[in-house]
Amino acid sequence: MSQTREQMALGLKYAPGRDSGLRDAAASENKSLPIHRWVPWIAGFSAQLVEDALRAYLPRSASGGRKRHLILDPFAGVGTTLIEAIKAGHDAVGYEINPFAALVAEAKINCISVHPADLRAEVEAFRYAMFRFEPEVDASWSSGSLDALLGGRKEMWALRPAAFKSRIPFFSAPVEAKFLYALARTGMLLEPDRSLFRAALGATMVSFSNYSYEPSLASRPGSGKALIENASVAAPVCRKLEEMLTDIEWARQNYSYAWLSARREVHERSYFESELPSGSVSLVVTSPPYMNNYHYVRNTRPQLHWLGLIADGGTRPLEETSFGKFWQTVRQGKSVSLEFSDPAMDSLLNDLRARNPEKGYYGGSGWANYVATYLNDTSRFVTSLRGHLRTGGHAVVVVGNSIIQGIEFKVDHLLAEMAVRVGLRLVDIHIVRTKRVGNSIIDSSVRNGDVNGHRNKTQLYDAAVVLRK
Numbered sequence: 001m002s003q004t005r006e007q008m009a010l011g012l013k014y015a016p017g018r019d020s021g022l023r024d025a026a027a028s029e030n031k032s033l034p035i036h037r038w039v040p041w042i043a044g045f046s047a048q049l050v051e052d053a054l055r056a057y058l059p060r061s062a063s064g065g066r067k068r069h070l071i072l073d074p075f076a077g078v079g080t081t082l083i084e085a086i087k088a089g090h091d092a093v094g095y096e097i098n099p100f101a102a103l104v105a106e107a108k109i110n111c112i113s114v115h116p117a118d119l120r121a122e123v124e125a126f127r128y129a130m131f132r133f134e135p136e137v138d139a140s141w142s143s144g145s146l147d148a149l150l151g152g153r154k155e156m157w158a159l160r161p162a163a164f165k166s167r168i169p170f171f172s173a174p175v176e177a178k179f180l181y182a183l184a185r186t187g188m189l190l191e192p193d194r195s196l197f198r199a200a201l202g203a204t205m206v207s208f209s210n211y212s213y214e215p216s217l218a219s220r221p222g223s224g225k226a227l228i229e230n231a232s233v234a235a236p237v238c239r240k241l242e243e244m245l246t247d248i249e250w251a252r253q254n255y256s257y258a259w260l261s262a263r264r265e266v267h268e269r270s271y272f273e274s275e276l277p278s279g280s281v282s283l284v285v286t287s288p289p290y291m292n293n294y295h296y297v298r299n300t301r302p303q304l305h306w307l308g309l310i311a312d313g314g315t316r317p318l319e320e321t322s323f324g325k326f327w328q329t330v331r332q333g334k335s336v337s338l339e340f341s342d343p344a345m346d347s348l349l350n351d352l353r354a355r356n357p358e359k360g361y362y363g364g365s366g367w368a369n370y371v372a373t374y375l376n377d378t379s380r381f382v383t384s385l386r387g388h389l390r391t392g393g394h395a396v397v398v399v400g401n402s403i404i405q406g407i408e409f410k411v412d413h414l415l416a417e418m419a420v421r422v423g424l425r426l427v428d429i430h431i432v433r434t435k436r437v438g439n440s441i442i443d444s445s446v447r448n449g450d451v452n453g454h455r456n457k458t459q460l461y462d463a464a465v466v467l468r469k
C-alpha cells in the first residue's frame, strides 16, 4: 500500500483508490492529509483527484517542465483544489459563498506566512488561559454559582449571537461559557493567527455541542445520543491547533518559496459575480453542490452565527445566492421553467412535476422547482466556464447523480450536454466513485426497472466530467 509524500512525512496512512486516471472523489482521504485535514467539508473531493487532474490536464512546456498556470475553483469549499494547485507551483483563485468555508480556505492558503514560533507562543498562551478558566467554570457550575462567575464578563456575552435559534440549547451552560471565553480571546489576535484560531473553533465546536452531523446537523437526542452536559473546549481546540502547527511547519519546509510567490485568492462571493478576465484559466477542478439538497448554509449555521460571520440579515441571502438554491427555498414559489431550450430535459421535469400531487409541494411540484433551478444554474455555470477557460484549457467537474421522487437525474450527462451546447468539448466522463450514500429526503432507495422479475436498485455514483475549450 503506497503512501503519498505528505503522508510519509507525517506517518499517516492512506489507502489509494483504484488506478483509474482520476482517483476516488471521496473526501474522506483528506482527513489524513496535512492541511486538508483541518476542517471536514461534506462532498469535497479528494486532494488526490486534484493532483491527478493537474498532472493529466496541464500542458508541459517544451523543456518537459511545467510553467505556472492559473487554476480556478468556482465552488472552492475549504480549498482542496487551491491548496493542491499552489503546492504544484501554480496560481489559484477560488470563489466560495459560505463565509465559514471561505474563512477556512483563506486560512489554509495563507498559512505559509505564519511564523510557527509566534503561533506556538499564541497557542501556549491560549492553552494556559483556558486551563485556568475551565476549572473555575466547572467548580462554579457544580456549586450552582455559574451566573455569578460570569456576571462581570460583559465582553464575552457581547459575542453571544442574538439571532441564533436552535430547538435545544446549542451548548450546555458551562460549555457555552468556555466557548465564549475562547472566542473572546481570539479577538485579541492578529492575522493570520486569528483566522487559524477561528477555523479551529469552527472545526471543533459541534463536537462539544448538543448537536452532531448525521451528516446533516441534528440534535444529539434526536439521533439517539446523550446530551453533553459539560466538556472541555480547550482540549479539542488545542489539539486542532497543534495539528495546524505541525502542518504549517511541514508546508514551510517543503513548499516555502513556490507557495509564497503564488497568486492565491479566495473570494467570498458567488462565482456568478466573478470578475476574472475571460480566457485566463488553464484548468478548473471543481465540484458544485450536488443535486441532493445538502444544505450547506443550514448545516453551518452554528459556525456562521457563533463565529460572527453573518450579519443581522441571517442566512437567507446566502440561501438565495447558493448554486441550485435549496428545495426549502423554492418549493412553494411559482413554477420554475428551464431558461434554455431542451425538450428532453423539459419532459423529464414534466414527469417529475406530475409525481405525487397529493403531497402538494412536498411532492413532484416542489422538487421540480428545485431541479429546474439547479439545471438553470448549471447552464449559467458552464457558460461562465467557457468564458473563463483559455482555448485548450480543461475543466474537471465532479457531480453526482440523483434520484428524486423515483426519477433518476444523471447530472453528469445533463451537465455535459449543456457544456457542449455552449461550445465546450466533452473529453470524458469518469465514474470516480460508486455506492455513494444517498440522501433519504429524496428517496435514494427507490427501485427502478424490473428485469426478469428482479428489481434493480439504482446506483448512486460520483462522476468527473472532463471538458475542454
Ligand SMILES: C[S@@+](CC[C@H](N)C(=O)[O-])C[C@H]1O[C@@H](n2cnc3c(N)ncnc32)[C@H](O)[C@@H]1O
Pocket: 027, 041, 042, 043, 044, 045, 074, 075, 076, 077, 078, 079, 080, 081, 095, 096, 097, 098, 101, 269, 270, 271, 272, 286, 287, 288, 289, 290, 296, 321, 322, 323
Ligand atoms: C461540493 S462543495 C465543494 C467542496 C470543495 N471541492 C472542497 O473540497 O472543499 C460545493 C461548495 O459550493 C459552495 N457554493 C454554493 N453556491 C455557490 C456560488 N454561487 N458561488 C460559489 N460557491 C458556492 C458551497 O458553499 C459549497 O462549499
